[in-house]
Amino acid sequence: MTTESDHGAPGAPALAENAVHLLRRKGAAALAAYYIGTLPFLLGLLFFWADMSRNPYADRYLAPAAGGLALLFIWMKVWQVRFCRRLWNALHGTVDAPWSRRRWRATALRQTALHAGGLVLLPIAALIVLPLAWVYAFFQNLTVLDGRDTLSLKQAVREARAQALAWPGQNHLLLTLFSVFGLIVCLNLMTGLMLLPYLAKWLLDIESPFTFGGLRAITNTTFLTTVCALTYACIDPLIKAAYTLRCFHSTARSSGADLRAAIKPYLKGAALLLVWGCLATIALPAPAQADTANATEGTGYASRLDDTIDRLLQDRRFAWRLPREKPPAETDNEAxxxxxxxxxxxxxxxxxxxxxxxxxxxxxxxxxxxxxxxxxxxxxxxxxWRPIIRLVFYLIGALLLLLLLMGLHRWWSSRRATQRRPVAAQVQPHVDIHDETLSAADLPGDRWLTLARDLMARDDPRAALRALFLAVLSQLGDAGRVALARFKSNREYRNELARRAQAEPELLACFSRCMTAFEKAWYGKHPVAENQLSAFIADQERIAALVRSDA
CATH class of the missing domain: 1.20.5 (Single alpha-helices involved in coiled-coils or other helix-helix interfaces)
Known part of the structure; x- marks a missing residue:
């Protein structure tokens, strides 16, 4: 499937601006038609949302209420077609014929059949993101191009699809601009609706749920639905006017409707000028032969003089008198x-x-x-006083710059101090080796070994054995053999090491001996002899060597 390029397309910002001008100049009656159809649906939607979310008996009449809301949706779409049709006639400079019952009925059937799918396809396209612009333009075009007596359902789909595929770059940028504009309008409306109750309280001393609840009212779904409905009522006419202009410019490339609409106001004046010109030509006498010859000779002399001046100015001696040529600005849409x-x-x-x-x-x-x-x-x-005022401004600017540099220096100094502080805090931390909640992750492996040597120097072999065992766990954790956690038992560490070190039976055997010796001394209250401590240290050093060799 091929799509048309953006050649000849008006810019998206210009299109949005023209839509605003179109609504301001010729959109009063059209806006009346739009809000006749849209406001009943929005009010019905707000009532349906509030009633269904709070009424405990809402399930008893859910189906009739949903059916009524669907009828209001069809009513809105038909009047939106009338709104776009009025703008379309204003662009073409024509007057629409009165709508018959058959025309109302056919338009309602087409909008019902086509926009019912839009309620499902638009959320899916928004979720996928990529086809959103084309799908959104397709359903907008269905509203813009509908309303004709001779239009069929297949023809409406075909024309809307063709216009949606035209100028994809303009379409995506237009949707982006309106998305940003809609977000700004939504935030403004939300702020205004939040401030109105407080103004009523300050000026009239009227309390409301908003003043009692504060910012919690923002999370109310009915409040959010109201904000969204008001945002839709504010920006949707502008969006439909923009897509009406987009379809008008696209169809005018083959029909020339834009040229006819542009020259139509001047046709009567041009005809009147033509008549007066013919009358003046008939009334003027014929010029003499000599005057014609003199005029021809004068024209020839003037052209030769211009040629001579142009040749002289092209000489290098006079080039300094000419202004510097500027490169022509690119106005072609292809460039x-x-x-x-x-x-x-x-x-x-x-x-x-x-x-x-x-x-x-x-x-x-x-x-x-x-x-x-x-x-x-x-x-x-x-x-x-002008130089003094300028000097004051310069001094203020220099002071602000100095304050900015001082703030950056303080931020950088505090950041470096924050980075150095944990390192300094880990130099000599205080640990209680007899604390049962102590974990191997509390200190690095070399610190556990230093603590073990201190405990051996103080003749506390049982506490030194625990420090050595925690050093073994810390070394295995640093090497990725086990994952250190405070809740794990020694058996869980051994099972984890057995799974991860299946090709290292010596490492598993050394750890098993260390675990057995530690549990006998710490939990079994067995005395620790010097030869047992030496054997434990040998196993610990062997484990460290095996871990370093694999790394």
């Missing part, structure tokens, strides 16, 4: 795609914002100049 045009539009808006800020600063400087120069002018001094 610049919709992405480049969008970036150019954003650049222009940023430059305009910077220029507005610059004008504001200049206005502040002028105000300060007038403010501080008035007393001096009354005294006859006439001193110019």
């Amino acid at each position: 610049t795609g919709w992405v480049a045009r969008t970036l150019e539009w954003l650049t222009e808006r940023i430059i305009g914002a910077v220029a507005a800020v610059d004008r504001w600063i200049e206005a502040v400087v002028d105000w300060l100049d007038r403010r501080f120069s008035q007393p001096t002018e009354r005294l006859g001094g006439g001193r110019d």
